[in-house]
Structures are given as C-alpha cells and as structure tokens.
Amino acid sequence: MTRPDTGNARLTGVGTAVPDTSYGQRELLDLLAVTDPRVRSVFLNSAIERRGLTLPGPAPDGSPVVESQGELLRKHTEQGLVLGRRAIENCLADAGARLSDVRYLCCVTSTGFLTPGFSALLIKELGIDVSCSRLDVVGMGCNAGLNALNAVAGWARSHRGELALLVCVEVCSAAYVLDGTMRSSVVNSLFGDGAAAVAVTAPGDGREDAGGALAPALLRFSSRIIPDAVDAMRYDWDDGHGKFSFWLDPQVPYLVGAHAPGALERLLRGTGLLASDIDHWVVHSGGKKVVDSVRVNLGLTRHDVRHTTGVLRDHGNLSSGSFLFSYRRLASEGRVRPGDLGVLMTMGPGSTIEMALAQW
Known part of the structure; x- marks a missing residue:
C-alpha cells in the first residue's frame, strides 16, 4: 500500500491521566469487604494488578460506604473535570500546541450524565476560546472513542490546518453498585478511572504534512454492529438500588471475538x-477474556497486543479511552517506522466493533 495522501487527518499528539489514588485488586477486596470466594476469584484472576479509582474510605465500623446516585454523578463531574484537564494539557504538550490553538473539542463519556456536558465545562475550566466548536458523545460505551474519532477526523479534514481535540473522560467508579452479586462483582473487578486526549489535524494549504512522518494518518474507518446482541452490554436503571447499573453478558468475549x-x-x-x-495493533483493553478472544480469532500474537494487556494490567478497563492509553504506549515505544500500518479497534454496547486503519 502506498503512502497516504497528505490530506488525511493525523494524530499529532496524545495525553492521558489517571487518579492520584490507585488500588491493587487485593486492596479493593479488603476495602469492599468481599469475602465470597467466587467473587474474590473474579478479582484475582482478571489479569489486572492495579487501577486508579475514586472511592470513599470505609465507614467508622469498617464497612464500605454506599454512595447515592447523586453523589456518584457529582463524582463523575468533579473527577471527570480533573482528569479531562490533565489529559488535555498532556496531549497539547505532546503535540507542541497551546490551548489557544484548539478549534474543536469532542468529549466522550459513558459513566455519567450531565448538562451542560464536559465540552462546555472544560472550555470554561481551561479558558479555551469561546468560539471553539464542540461535540459531546454520551452513553455509547467502550467503543465510543473510535466513533468520536471518526467525527473529529471529518471535522479536521474540512477545517485544514486547525487543531481538533478528542477527549475521553471515564470515571468508572461513578458507575459502581456494591451489592455482592456476581453481576456487579464482575463489573467492579474490571473498570478503572481515566481520561485520554488525542490531537487531530489535517494539513492546510502550503503544509506538506501535519505532525511529521510519525504522526499516523487515519485512512479509513469501519463499524460492525451485532443487533442480536443489543442487550449483551447495558448501563441502565436499577430500581432495587435506585441508581444506574452496568451489566455484562458472560458470552460477550466470545461474541466479540467471533465477529472480529x-x-x-x-x-x-x-x-x-x-x-x-x-x-x-491498538486494541481496547476490554478484559482478559475479550482480549484473548480477539487475539485468537484474528490470529494475533501476544506481542501484537502487548500494549493492550499492559494497560489492562496497570489500569483496568478504562472504557472509551482505553485504546488511546495503548496508542500512547505504542507512540512512546520508538518501534514505529514511516510506512507502518496500524489497526485501532474498540468494542462496546450495541454490540459493536469499531476499527480504523492508520499509516505512519
């Protein structure tokens, strides 16, 4: 395949952020007072070592504190702004850009609902120009980062030479239900808090390239939805707990792998x-079984998904921003060469598989 047209949108910088507090899986089991051996096994066999989370300390009697839905939503907003800001600042530093350069801001989240959305709040928080165009993508789930990147790349191509930012903000600890059931425990063993941002630019008139040879061009996107599995991953209201609750069908890993x-x-x-x-290969860190199923069905090696499994080990499933954490590790590794090809892949509710083809 020939080198991409210089008019393609390119990834010119990336930045990530996680909470200041992180927990090992055994620490979490103690904090959540989990004694059920089945649940403990889920936590300890997850291929996750640590996760950044925003959790209250134990009650005076040592029992876990149960947060109300209102408290969870406030945590989503407050911690989301902290993480989103850090990710943007780190991304701009990596891109060699300034806040005054930002012309388009797309924010993705699935761990809470707020109006106005993160785009408006971050523009105010960071002092971004008030004429900045913006978009909020809410509720699409773990696949949403690539859905949004497709939209951001389209904006960049139609506004050549201008800087667009995609920011994925996921405070997964604002979506936890603590009830000791296996359904909730699987979720609670997996997700972590984090934000990731990527800078996207298409070269303008008189500019040969955007970001240099090692800024990958986004060549094409594809989407595959599996309507028969629309209920396999859900984040919906739980009347019994009076809050939103996430649910994963145990067959999700095999379903995603089979359709990959x-x-x-x-x-x-x-x-x-x-x-x-x-x-x-830059694959969403959906969980050990998901990654293994995708790897086997696509004929990939463990080396191919080393960044995916590394992010899962160090941060857990970061929902929509996971693939950008893996991309950042790839970009920092120093192994990419001009002309190399890459596939970005995310999976989530729908059930959906999103992919993008990139070339450096």
Missing part, C-alpha cells in the same frame, strides 16, 4: 491488505 474477523475484512476491503500486513 468480519469487522477487519470490512476495514481492509479494497486495499489489498491482509491481517498479516498490519504492523501495529
């Missing part, structure tokens, strides 16, 4: 490329 080859075939159709031609 079809999604990849659609992405590569007409390019003459095969899976073996892809040099770098």
Whole structure:
C-alpha cells in the first residue's frame, strides 16, 4: 500500500491521566469487604494488578460506604473535570500546541450524565476560546472513542490546518453498585478511572504534512454492529438500588471475538491488505477474556497486543479511552517506522466493533 495522501487527518499528539489514588485488586477486596470466594476469584484472576479509582474510605465500623446516585454523578463531574484537564494539557504538550490553538473539542463519556456536558465545562475550566466548536458523545460505551474519532477526523479534514481535540473522560467508579452479586462483582473487578486526549489535524494549504512522518494518518474507518446482541452490554436503571447499573453478558468475549474477523475484512476491503500486513495493533483493553478472544480469532500474537494487556494490567478497563492509553504506549515505544500500518479497534454496547486503519 502506498503512502497516504497528505490530506488525511493525523494524530499529532496524545495525553492521558489517571487518579492520584490507585488500588491493587487485593486492596479493593479488603476495602469492599468481599469475602465470597467466587467473587474474590473474579478479582484475582482478571489479569489486572492495579487501577486508579475514586472511592470513599470505609465507614467508622469498617464497612464500605454506599454512595447515592447523586453523589456518584457529582463524582463523575468533579473527577471527570480533573482528569479531562490533565489529559488535555498532556496531549497539547505532546503535540507542541497551546490551548489557544484548539478549534474543536469532542468529549466522550459513558459513566455519567450531565448538562451542560464536559465540552462546555472544560472550555470554561481551561479558558479555551469561546468560539471553539464542540461535540459531546454520551452513553455509547467502550467503543465510543473510535466513533468520536471518526467525527473529529471529518471535522479536521474540512477545517485544514486547525487543531481538533478528542477527549475521553471515564470515571468508572461513578458507575459502581456494591451489592455482592456476581453481576456487579464482575463489573467492579474490571473498570478503572481515566481520561485520554488525542490531537487531530489535517494539513492546510502550503503544509506538506501535519505532525511529521510519525504522526499516523487515519485512512479509513469501519463499524460492525451485532443487533442480536443489543442487550449483551447495558448501563441502565436499577430500581432495587435506585441508581444506574452496568451489566455484562458472560458470552460477550466470545461474541466479540467471533465477529472480529468480519469487522477487519470490512476495514481492509479494497486495499489489498491482509491481517498479516498490519504492523501495529491498538486494541481496547476490554478484559482478559475479550482480549484473548480477539487475539485468537484474528490470529494475533501476544506481542501484537502487548500494549493492550499492559494497560489492562496497570489500569483496568478504562472504557472509551482505553485504546488511546495503548496508542500512547505504542507512540512512546520508538518501534514505529514511516510506512507502518496500524489497526485501532474498540468494542462496546450495541454490540459493536469499531476499527480504523492508520499509516505512519
């Protein structure tokens, strides 16, 4: 495949942020007062070592504090602003850009609902120009980062030379239900808090390139929804607890893995490329079983998904921003060469698989 047209939108910087507080899985079991051996096994066999979370300390009697839905939503907003701001600042530093350069801000979240959304709140918080265009993507789930990146890349192509930012803000600890059930325990063993931002620019008139040779160009996107599995991943209201609750069907890993080859075939159709031609894989850290299923069904090696499993180990599932944490590790590794090809992949409710093809 030839080098991409210089008009493609490119990723010119990336930044991430996690809470100041993090917990090992055994620490969390103690904090949540979990004694059920089945639940403990879920936590301790998750391939996760630590996660950044925003949790209240134990009650005076040592029992876990149960937060109301109102307290959870406030945490989502307050911690989301802290993490979002850090991710943006780190991203702009990586891109060699300033806040005054930002012309478009797209914010993604699925761990809470607020109006006005994070885009308006972050523009005020950071002092971004009030004429900045913006978009909020709410409730799409773990796949939403690539859905939003598609929209951001489109904006960048139609506003050449201007800087767009995609920011994924997920305070997963604002979506926890503590009831000791296996349904809730699977969720509570998996997700972590974090934010990730990526700078996107398409070269303007007189600019040969945007960001240099190692800023990957976004060549194409593909989406595959599995309507028969629309209920396999849900975040909906739980009357019994008086709050929102996330649910994962145990078959999700196998469902996603089985449909991954079809999604990849659609992405590569007409390019003459095969899976073996892809040099770098940036896959959402959905969980150990999900990553293993995707890896086996796509014929990938453990080395191919090293950043995905590393992010899962160090941060857990960060929902929509997970793939950007993996991309940041790849970008920092120093192994990418001009002309290399990469696939970005996210999975989430719908059930949905999103992919993007990139070339450095």
